Amino acid sequence: MRDELLQRYADLVVEVGANVQPGQIVSVQADTEAAPFARLIAASAYRHGARFVDPNYVDTYVKRARLEHAAEDTLDYVPPWYGERLLAHGEHHAARISIVPNPSLGILDGIDPKRAAKDALPFLPETFQVINARTTNWTVVAYPTAAWAGVVHPELDAEAALERLWQEVEHVCRLDEPDAGAAWGQQRDELRAVAERLTERHFDALHLEGPGTDLTLGLLPGSVWAGGGDTNADGIEHLSNLPTEEVFTAPDPQRADGVVRATKPLVLAGSTLEGLTVRFEGGRAMQIDADANAEVLRGHSELDDGAARLGEVALVDAAGRIGKLGTTFFTTLLDENAASHLALGNAYERSAPEDVERLNRSAVHIDFMFGGDDVSVTGIAQDAARIPVLRAGKWQL
Amino acid sequence: MRDELLQRYADLVVEVGANVQPGQIVSVQADTEAAPFARLIAASAYRHGARFVDPNYVDTYVKRARLEHAAEDTLDYVPPWYGERLLAHGEHHAARISIVPNPSLGILDGIDPKRAAKDALPFLPETFQVINARTTNWTVVAYPTAAWAGVVHPELDAEAALERLWQEVEHVCRLDEPDAGAAWGQQRDELRAVAERLTERHFDALHLEGPGTDLTLGLLPGSVWAGGGDTNADGIEHLSNLPTEEVFTAPDPQRADGVVRATKPLVLAGSTLEGLTVRFEGGRAMQIDADANAEVLRGHSELDDGAARLGEVALVDAAGRIGKLGTTFFTTLLDENAASHLALGNAYERSAPEDVERLNRSAVHIDFMFGGDDVSVTGIAQDAARIPVLRAGKWQL
Numbered sequence: 139m140r141d142e143l144l145q146r147y148a149d150l151v152v153e154v155g156a157n158v159q160p161g162q163i164v165s166v167q168a169d170t171e172a173a174p175f176a177r178l179i180a181a182s183a184y185r186h187g188a189r190f191v192d193p194n195y196v197d198t199y200v201k202r203a204r205l206e207h208a209a210e211d212t213l214d215y216v217p218p219w220y221g222e223r224l225l226a227h228g229e230h231h232a233a234r235i236s237i238v239p240n241p242s243l244g245i246l247d248g249i250d251p252k253r254a255a256k257d258a259l260p261f262l263p264e265t266f267q268v269i270n271a272r273t274t275n276w277t278v279v280a281y282p283t284a285a286w287a288g289v290v291h292p293e294l295d296a297e298a299a300l301e302r303l304w305q306e307v308e309h310v311c312r313l314d315e316p317d318a319g320a321a322w323g324q325q326r327d328e329l330r331a332v333a334e335r336l337t338e339r340h341f342d343a344l345h346l347e348g349p350g351t352d353l354t355l356g357l358l359p360g361s362v363w364a365g366g367g368d369t370n371a372d373g374i375e376h377l378s379n380l381p382t383e384e385v386f387t388a389p390d391p392q393r394a395d396g397v398v399r400a401t402k403p404l405v406l407a408g409s410t411l412e413g414l415t416v417r418f419e420g421g422r423a424m425q426i427d428a429d430a431n432a433e434v435l436r437g438h439s440e441l442d443d444g445a446a447r448l449g450e451v452a453l454v455d456a457a458g459r460i461g462k463l464g465t466t467f468f469t470t471l472l473d474e475n476a477a478s479h480l481a482l483g484n485a486y487e488r489s490a491p492e493d494v495e496r497l498n499r500s501a502v503h504i505d506f507m508f509g510g511d512d513v514s515v516t517g518i519a520q521d522a523a524r525i526p527v528l529r530a531g532k533w534q535l
Numbered sequence: 536m537r538d539e540l541l542q543r544y545a546d547l548v549v550e551v552g553a554n555v556q557p558g559q560i561v562s563v564q565a566d567t568e569a570a571p572f573a574r575l576i577a578a579s580a581y582r583h584g585a586r587f588v589d590p591n592y593v594d595t596y597v598k599r600a601r602l603e604h605a606a607e608d609t610l611d612y613v614p615p616w617y618g619e620r621l622l623a624h625g626e627h628h629a630a631r632i633s634i635v636p637n638p639s640l641g642i643l644d645g646i647d648p649k650r651a652a653k654d655a656l657p658f659l660p661e662t663f664q665v666i667n668a669r670t671t672n673w674t675v676v677a678y679p680t681a682a683w684a685g686v687v688h689p690e691l692d693a694e695a696a697l698e699r700l701w702q703e704v705e706h707v708c709r710l711d712e713p714d715a716g717a718a719w720g721q722q723r724d725e726l727r728a729v730a731e732r733l734t735e736r737h738f739d740a741l742h743l744e745g746p747g748t749d750l751t752l753g754l755l756p757g758s759v760w761a762g763g764g765d766t767n768a769d770g771i772e773h774l775s776n777l778p779t780e781e782v783f784t785a786p787d788p789q790r791a792d793g794v795v796r797a798t799k800p801l802v803l804a805g806s807t808l809e810g811l812t813v814r815f816e817g818g819r820a821m822q823i824d825a826d827a828n829a830e831v832l833r834g835h836s837e838l839d840d841g842a843a844r845l846g847e848v849a850l851v852d853a854a855g856r857i858g859k860l861g862t863t864f865f866t867t868l869l870d871e872n873a874a875s876h877l878a879l880g881n882a883y884e885r886s887a888p889e890d891v892e893r894l895n896r897s898a899v900h901i902d903f904m905f906g907g908d909d910v911s912v913t914g915i916a917q918d919a920a921r922i923p924v925l926r927a928g929k930w931q932l
Contacts, residue, residue: 176594188605191597193594197573197592199577203574204577208586208587215586219620
């Protein structure tokens with residue numbers, strides 16, 4: 139039963155997520171815990187004509203040993219061949235498939251968060267360069283493990299927790315539909331329609347209001363909203379996130395004022411931040427608080443100038459499958475698609491060419507959720523008119 | 536019990552095998568099946584002051600999918616960043632630890648050997664370049680898995696087979712000694728003494744005689760015999776093989792005449808060759824036969840000009856721990872240290888500088904065993920005198 143589901147899931151990742159083309163090199167990045175899924179994806183890619191599958195396993199146990207024992211001034215070291223390999227994937231116009239959570243959840247429990255914040259691997263800053271060059275067709279997908287299921291459903295025994303998590307992933311990936319590929323075609327069309335309507339409004343700013351949240355963030359004159367996947371420079375359509383429920387754009391990094399309260403926990407460098415609030419002035423995060431581990435995000439936000447400014451605002455309505463589950467997955471891929479979110483750090487280049495220079499630049503990109511049924515989103519037009527965008531989780535456009 | 540042994544083994548690999556130095560980058564290459572051992576080695580390396588551990592997992596299941604599904608004309612493709620990473624380890628003067636068997640034994644059963652011969656990964660031709668530059672301190676070590684134990688001890692049930700294989704590895708790695716590090720110091724001294732005596736003889740050739748074997752192979756005027764580990768360009772002593780029982784040199788690739796019969800099975804590209812015989816004329820392998828799968832070695836021997844000529848002759852006496860076990864491990868690291876052996880393909884640069892140009896060059900290096908108690912080795916001096924070297928497994932020098 140699980141085997142049959144895993145096989146269909148692997149095929150969906152290859153066909154719809156990355157949309158692997160005959161003759162392509164296919165990078166598969168996975169935690170060692172996800173090896174069973176990586177192997178099925180690799181086999182599916184070869185059946186679809188891949189020239190070479192390049193498995194790239196990341197071992198969270200080795201990362202833990204580093205954080206426990208290595209000298210503190212070495213923890214931010216990344217061998218140059220890590221980024222070079224990723225850039226080579228871009229140069230070879232590879233398909234890229236990343237399996238999350240990575241690092242694996244649970245294995246870094248108890249590590250000093252200040253040390254953990256210094257080691258961003260497996261994340262590489264070159265990721266933005268490759269994504270923005272649009273040379274690869276890529277996707278990020280999730281693989282339920284026992285350890286992850288235990289974090290998500292601690293109230294269940296191990297077997298039941300894993301079964302529940304699998305049911306949820308099957309549902310949100312639309313693998314419970316008779317034709318998952320067709321279901322994703324429909325979802326893609328709907329998200330693209332919403333993104334187009336938002337782009338056409340040319341809002342000057344967005345106003346976010348909810349419990350603990352009152353934030354106005356500026357948009358750039360040429361802001362383009364995206365959603366429902368991407369088409370790369372070679373004309374290959376792909377779903378960068380599988381599942382995806384969001385539409386998003388890059389805000390003006392110089393204009394954000396007010397406070398935003400996260401509505402989901404943020405998992406960062408192995409630490410969980412609950413009750414996160416961020417206060418912005420002039421586009422810059424001036425104050426970061428949380429019930430615990432706030433110092434982890436503070437550390438990240440100090441890594442470079444752009445790390446304390448916004449690189450993304452994404453909107454998710456309440457019709458999506460993820461938010462309805464009411465589950466916190468402690469994994470950005472799923473949680474960010476459950477609710478509207480902001481990201482500190484680097485922007486994806488989705489704006490008009492004249493705005494590209496103004497987008498936020500950073501070595502980091504950290505999403506945190508602010509959305510929910512009690513959070514409203516209002517567009518502020520160039521003439522200062524207030525246009526409802528989201529009310530009680532429903533699109534108003 | 537096993538945990539305690541594994542921990543001591545990992546420390547031996549780090550301290551005596553690779554001799555990891557504080558501040559070094561440490562490459563750990565392993566099949567995904569060997570992840571538990573790779574993690575202990577990584578943790579030990581960090582405790583010994585490693586700057587960064589670079590785990591490089593190879594997945595034999597992904598290799599199998601490639602051999603099953605990929606187009607035949609793509610099977611010899613190796614992405615350029617594979618070799619570049621290895622060369623970077625050399626440029627960074629890293630420690631390099633390889634865990635074998637890799638690819639994992641058993642997983643490639645039933646694959647067409649002609650297709651298998653085209654995909655040499657995880658082997659990389661750049662290996663010789665890095666070894667001969669002596670920029671890294673490196674070691675090759677073995678990790679018993681259930682699948683490997685089943686191949687080695689098919690007469691035992693799974694648990695007993697794994698237990699037996701662990702006992703054997705513990706013994707041959709001298710982990711059953713009160714101080715394994717001291718035991719390896721003694722073994723190193725003994726092998727170095729034998730190698731020195733062989734070098735001082737300046738033999739013109741060696742004559743191998745035994746059942747099915749009558750081969751004369753020429754040595755170069757400046758042949759230097761090595762054994763008992765290496766000292767790299769930075770003066771770091773390391774045991775390139777753990778365990779090691781051999782002394783070896785690079786022969787004259789233009790002079791080998793006669794026939795040699797292998798005394799152990801050769802495992803190559805996932806195929807097992809039993810009853811291997813190779814006939815040489817003028818240094819070149821002219822005829823390769825075996826009870827089965829001879830075409831796998833024939834395919835490898837045709838890869839380039841040096842692949843059909845000798846790059847190594849190694850002598851092992853009967854006092855070693857591996858040969859006494861009488862076990863065939865189907866893994867070169869252990870089997871080559873059980874018996875004297877030859878290698879087709881690339882030579883390690885152990886000769887006098889004036890001979891380096893004459894050494895065999897190839898993209899491959901394939902060891903096969905010819906030694907045993909009924910195989911004698913005779914040195915032929917420059918004046919044609921015949922000097923006994925090995926008789927009934929005992930050194931005669």
